[in-house]
Amino acid sequence: xxxxxxxxxxxxxxxxxxxxxxxxxxxxxxxxxxxxxxxxxxxxxxxxxxxxxxxxxxxxxxxxxxxxxxxxxxxxxxxxxxxxxxxxxxxxxxxxxxxxxxxxxxxxxxxxxxxxxxxxxxxxxxxxxxxxxxxxxxxxxxxxxxxxxxxxxxxxxxxxxxxxxxxxxxxxxxxxxxxxxxxxxxxxxxxxxxxxxxxxxxxxxxxxxxxxxxxxxxxxxxxxxxxxxxxxxxxxxxxxxxxxxxxxxxxxxxxxxxxxxxxxxxxxxxxxxxxxxxxxxxxxxxxxxxxxxxxxxxxxxxxxxxxxxxxxxxxxxxxxxxxxxxxxxxxxxxxxxxxxxxxxxxxxxxxxxxxxxxxxxxxxxxxxxxxxxxxxxxxxxxxxxxxxxxxxxxxxxxxxxxxxxxxxxxxxxxxxxxxxxxxxxxxxxxxxxxxxxxxxxxxxxxxxxxxxxxxxxxxxxxxxx
Amino acid sequence: xxxxxxxxxxxxxxxxxxxxxxxxxxxxxxxxxxxxxxxxxxxxxxxxxxxxxxxxxxxxxxxxxxxxxxxxxxxxxxxxxxxxxxxxxxxxxxxxxxxxxxxxxx
Numbered sequence: 001x002x003x004x005x006x007x008x009x010x011x012x013x014x015x016x017x018x019x020x021x022x023x024x025x026x027x028x029x030x031x032x033x034x035x036x037x038x039x040x041x042x043x044x045x046x047x048x049x050x051x052x053x054x055x056x057x058x059x060x061x062x063x064x065x066x067x068x069x070x071x072x073x074x075x076x077x078x079x080x081x082x083x084x085x086x087x088x089x090x091x092x093x094x095x096x097x098x099x100x101x102x103x104x105x106x107x108x109x110x111x112x113x114x115x116x117x118x119x120x121x122x123x124x125x126x127x128x129x130x131x132x133x134x135x136x137x138x139x140x141x142x143x144x145x146x147x148x149x150x151x152x153x154x155x156x157x158x159x160x161x162x163x164x165x166x167x168x169x170x171x172x173x174x175x176x177x178x179x180x181x182x183x184x185x186x187x188x189x190x191x192x193x194x195x196x197x198x199x200x201x202x203x204x205x206x207x208x209x210x211x212x213x214x215x216x217x218x219x220x221x222x223x224x225x226x227x228x229x230x231x232x233x234x235x236x237x238x239x240x241x242x243x244x245x246x247x248x249x250x251x252x253x254x255x256x257x258x259x260x261x262x263x264x265x266x267x268x269x270x271x272x273x274x275x276x277x278x279x280x281x282x283x284x285x286x287x288x289x290x291x292x293x294x295x296x297x298x299x300x301x302x303x304x305x306x307x308x309x310x311x312x313x314x315x316x317x318x319x320x321x322x323x324x325x326x327x328x329x330x331x332x333x334x335x336x337x338x339x340x341x342x343x344x345x346x347x348x349x350x351x352x353x354x355x356x357x358x359x360x361x362x363x364x365x366x367x368x369x370x371x372x373x374x375x376x377x378x379x380x381x382x383x384x385x386x387x388x389x390x391x392x393x394x395x396x397x398x399x400x401x402x403x404x405x406x407x408x409x410x411x412x413x414x415x416x417x418x419x420x421x422x423x424x425x426x427x428x429x430x431x432x433x434x435x436x437x438x439x440x441x442x443x444x445x446x447x448x449x450x451x452x453x454x455x456x457x458x459x460x461x462x463x464x465x
Numbered sequence: 466x467x468x469x470x471x472x473x474x475x476x477x478x479x480x481x482x483x484x485x486x487x488x489x490x491x492x493x494x495x496x497x498x499x500x501x502x503x504x505x506x507x508x509x510x511x512x513x514x515x516x517x518x519x520x521x522x523x524x525x526x527x528x529x530x531x532x533x534x535x536x537x538x539x540x541x542x543x544x545x546x547x548x549x550x551x552x553x554x555x556x557x558x559x560x561x562x563x564x565x566x567x568x569x570x571x
Contacts, residue, residue: 041482042554045546137484137539229559230476230491269476269491272530276489278480280536282527297529329547370549379552380561383515403549445547446483 006190007031008183008213009245011070011081013220015043015060019070021221021243021262026074030259031245033186034074036066036083037179037218041324044176045444047087048150048326052442059093060085063173067100075109075170082161082182086173088151090115091461094173098465109465112164114174116458119323119451120152126455133325133449142447147327150444154323154451157288158210159195160458161185167462176324178288180214183246187213191250195289199316207290208314209252212297215285216256216274216309217244223266223274224258230269237263246309253310255302266305275299284315288453291315321456325447330367333412334403335419335437336374337430345392347427348373348400354426355402358418364411366404374399405443412439466568474569475501477559486518486540486555488562491532498531504567510535513565514558535562 009031011022015038025031038060051058063085074081086093094113101109119126123142127133133142158181164172166189174182187210188195194203216223223244225231242262246254258266275294279285285292293313300308339347352371359366375398377384386392402419406412416439423430471477471490474497479488490505492498507522520538527534541555542548552558 042545137544227478227556228476229472229478229563232476272491272532273476273478273489275530276487276491276527276532276534277478278482278487279489279534280482280485280487281525282534283525295527295529299530326546332549368549372551374551379550379557381515381517381550383513383517383561401551405547405549443547446544448483 003190005247005249006033006187007245007247008033008035008186008217010035010217010220010223010243012036012038013218013222014038014040015046016062017220019066021241023070023073024259024262025243025245026070026077026079028259028261029077029079031079034079034081035182035214035217036081036085037182038083038085039087039176039179041446044088044151044153044324045326045446048444049442051088052150056092058088059090060087063093063097064100067097068104071101071171072104072106075106080165080170082172082186084174084177084179084182086113086175088118088153088175090173090175094463097171097173098463101465107465109170110168111463111465112167112169112172113461113463114160114164114172114177114458116456117153117156117176119154119455120149122455123149123152126451131451133323133451136448136450142325142449145327145447147329147445150326150328152323152325154321154456155288156321156456156458157181158185158188160460162188162195164460164462165189167460169462179218180211180287181289183214183217184210184289187248204290204314204316205312206252208292209312211285211287211290211292212294212309212312213246213248213254216271217246219274219277221264222277223256223270225265225270228270228273230273231265231267236265239263252312253308256307256309257305266307268299268301268307271299271307271309286318288317288321290317319452320450321453323449323451325449327445327447329443329445330405330407331409331412331440332403332405332443333416333439333441334401335416337400337432338397339400339427339431340397340429341395344395344398347429348398350427351400351422351430354422355419359415362414362418364414366406366411366415368405370403372401374401409440467571468566469569470563471505471565471567472563475563477563479555479558481541481545481554483544484539484541486537486558488535488537488558489532490535490562491530495531500567500569501533502526505533505565507535509565510562514561
């Protein structure tokens with residue numbers, strides 16, 4: 001019998017997030033499902049850097065830590081796990097996890113592998129068929145770019161998640177399934193919501209609600225009092241911040257909460273600030289499965305750390321899916337130096353002028369260089385108001401950040417080595433910290449574009465530990 | 466009329482989608498939401514960020530949660546993976562917006 005409601009917890013907000021909150025949820029059986037979103041927009045570029053060094057990488061490697069910490073507790077307590085941690089290599093990730101589970105004597109776990117988001121092999125064919133793969137940001141065709149293409153992954157929908165759960169999966173390792181679709185897939189499986197075919201308005205509203213719940217869970221602690229100006233000065237523990245748990249009902253409405261044993265806070269404010277996060281038009285939030293209209297949303301505090309969330313509307317899904325193409329654009333290198341009182345501001349500026357003079361004479365090409373003063377304009381650049389002269393003259397200390405973009409590996413090292421002499425030759429008291437600054441970081445840029453969904457064929461495979 | 470900073474009457478959260486940064490500005494009360502709607506225009510936001518935002522700023526009103534959502538185009542130095550900035554993801558666009566001064570009755 002279908003349970004009247006189902007509990008889904010946001011177990012991780014990004015690749016590298018701590019599994020601590022999720023482990024506690026698993027221990028207390030605080031949810032039926034854990035959703036682990038590892039793929040921020042930037043993450044595939046990070047995973048691609050791994051894969052370039054080793055073909056057997058390209059998945060979110062913290063899945064290995066979770067396989068020996070979080071997963072055994074979750075499986076023991078009957079909690080299922082849905083994640084896109086497979087990244088660019090879900091098959092390899094699944095084998096790795098299966099091997100780690102077997103090592104701990106955990107057998108009979110069904111692991112679903114979802115693939116089909118990798119469209120790199122089809123790019124040429126697509127262009128031959130007349131798709132120009134226009135950049136969503138600057139409207140240029142892909143053919144105008146001369147950079148090497150590193151990866152091309154399409155954001156896919158919830159149906160593979162639902163299918164894998166229908167087949168009895170305990171753990172789902174997907175690639176680029178869109179973040180909120182991980183959650184929607186669970187709800188489609190559990191409540192048998194209609195996803196395709198002739199959809200009525202109430203069907204669309206449910207799908208849209210599922211996306212909204214997924215959106216609120218996908219950044220982990222950001223929905224339960226983390227990174228919060230709305231709740232600043234954050235009068236709750238953030239060292240053991242509880243992650244959001246959504247109890248979702250058949251009509252798509254939900255009650256958000258967190259474990260009482262953990263810190264953090266779930267309030268109208270924390271839900272509101274996560275709802276607006278990385279959303280553009282609130283009347284048209286486009287996902288592979290449904291276009292969501294959040295404008296009539298109701299967010300009500302019904303008890304301490306309990307928030308009721310409802311009234312989400314849906315519109316039919318878009319014809320096209322978003323394809324994110326990675327380009328190898330070059331390299332970047334940076335360095336940090338510090339100056340103290342007296343004349344910190346003047347010394348920092350003189351240092352920057354001197355670096356510019358030295359770099360102008362180098363026999364290599366620096367494509368772009370940026371200089372900023374940490375403590376003055378490091379974060380906001382030209383938009384930061386410059387303090388009054390009296391303040392600048394008395395500054396205790398100022399940091400200098402130098403960053404360059406270059407096209408070959410030689411340039412970064414040469415540029416940074418060329419200024420080391422300023423430790424003795426430069427403005428007085430220069431401080432450089434060994435190990436700070438990094439040369440030759442790969443610069444992978446993203447080319448977002450839209451493609452007809454007919455080009456996408458996903459696959460669900462089940463392996464067993 | 467007196468000058469006040471947005472941080473007194475609102476909170477904010479910002480994030481990235483490639484080269485686009487969105488800043489959600491959430492009023493601390495319905496009364497303050499009316500003030501935000503009147504005073505914090507997309508033109509004013511664009512000007513406040515000087516050359517950090519190269520493209521147009523679009524404003525969405527979101528009455529149900531007393532919030533404005535600013536979509537800042539060409540705002541992240543090409544996007545997080547290629548940006549040379551420290552705040553590659555635009556997480557502190559929220560902070561900078563909260564520093565904006567407006568005039569309110571009082």
